[in-house]
Amino acid sequence: MIDHESESSLTRGDLARATGCNIETIRYYEKTGLLPDPPRSAAGYRIYSAAHATRLRFILRARKLGFSMEDIRGLMGLDDGAAPTCAEVKERTERHLADVRAKISDLRRIESVLAATASRCSGAEVPNCPVLDAISGN
C-alpha cells in the first residue's frame, strides 16, 4: 500500500522511528495544527513525505530548546499565515532567552537553599530536622 522504495512515503510509525518522536505525539501535533494534516491512503492511513519529517524535526528541536508550542507556531508563521520576518524570529528568541535566564536564576536560588539545608543535616535519626525547619519558616 505504501511505496517504501521512494524514501518520502512514510507511515506514522515510520515517521516516529525516523525522528525519534513518540508516535502519539505526532497525532497530537497534527491535532493542534503544528503538523499539517497529511494525505491518506484508501484505508485511511496517514501518508507522510520528507517535508513532514523535516517539519517535525524542526518542531522537536525547538521543543528541546524550550520553545512552547505557541512559540513554535509563531516561528513557523502559523499564527498569521505569513512566514515571520527575521526580526520577529529574533524577538521571539530573545524573549524566550530571557525566560530561560529567569528560570535559571530561580533554580540557582533554590539550589543554594537546598544545598545549604541538606548539608546541615546529619542524616541521623534525631528529632530536629534542619531541612524541615528550613521549609517551615525562620
Added chain:
Amino acid sequence: MIDHESESSLTRGDLARATGCNIETIRYYEKTGLLPDPPRSAAGYRIYSAAHATRLRFILRARKLGFSMEDIRGLMGLDDGAAPTCAEVKERTERHLADVRAKISDLRRIESVLAATASRCSGAEVPNCPVLDAISGN
C-alpha cells in the same frame, strides 16, 4: 458565625489572605490530601485553625523550592503514616537537589544555544534566518 477574635478560626478566604495562597488552591490541596479536611460550621463552611495555616505555609514554601506534591507528601509523612526520619528527609532533599542541578545544566545548554543564535541574527528583513537555521539543524 466564626469567631474572629480568637485568631485561630479562619474561613477559607481568611486562610488564603493569611498565606498568600489562591483560595481555590486550598480546596485543591484538601482534595489531594496535603491539607486535612477541616471541621465545618453548621452551614458547611470550612473552619481552619492556626495549625492549618502553619501546614499550608510549609506546603507553599516546599512548592516554591520545587518539591512536587508527592515529595511534600513524603516530607510530611503522609505516604506511610509515620513522620519521616531525618535520613529520609535528607535523601529526598538530595534527590531533589540533583534534579534541580540537572535542570539548571539543561537550561544553561539551552541558554548558550539561544544566545549564540540570537546574536548572529541581524534582525534585518533578510531571507536567511540564523535562528531558524539553527533550529532546523545547521
Added chain:
DNA sequence: TCTTGAGCCTGTAGCTACTACAGACCCTAC
C-alpha cells in the same frame, strides 16, 4: 486461501499543579 500478528485508526482518559468558572447557598450590614 486462510490465518496470525503487527500496525494503524479513532476517541477518550490520564498525568501535574493548579485556576476559573456557574449556580446555589449563606451571612452581614444597612
Added chain:
DNA sequence: GTAGGGTCTGTAGTAGCTACAGGCTCAAGA
C-alpha cells in the same frame, strides 16, 4: 428586607504530551 459579599459544590480548562480500548487493515507464512 435586601444588597453585596463570601462560601459551597462540581466541573472544565491550561500545557504537552502519553496511554490505553476496541476496531480495522496489511503483509507474510502455512
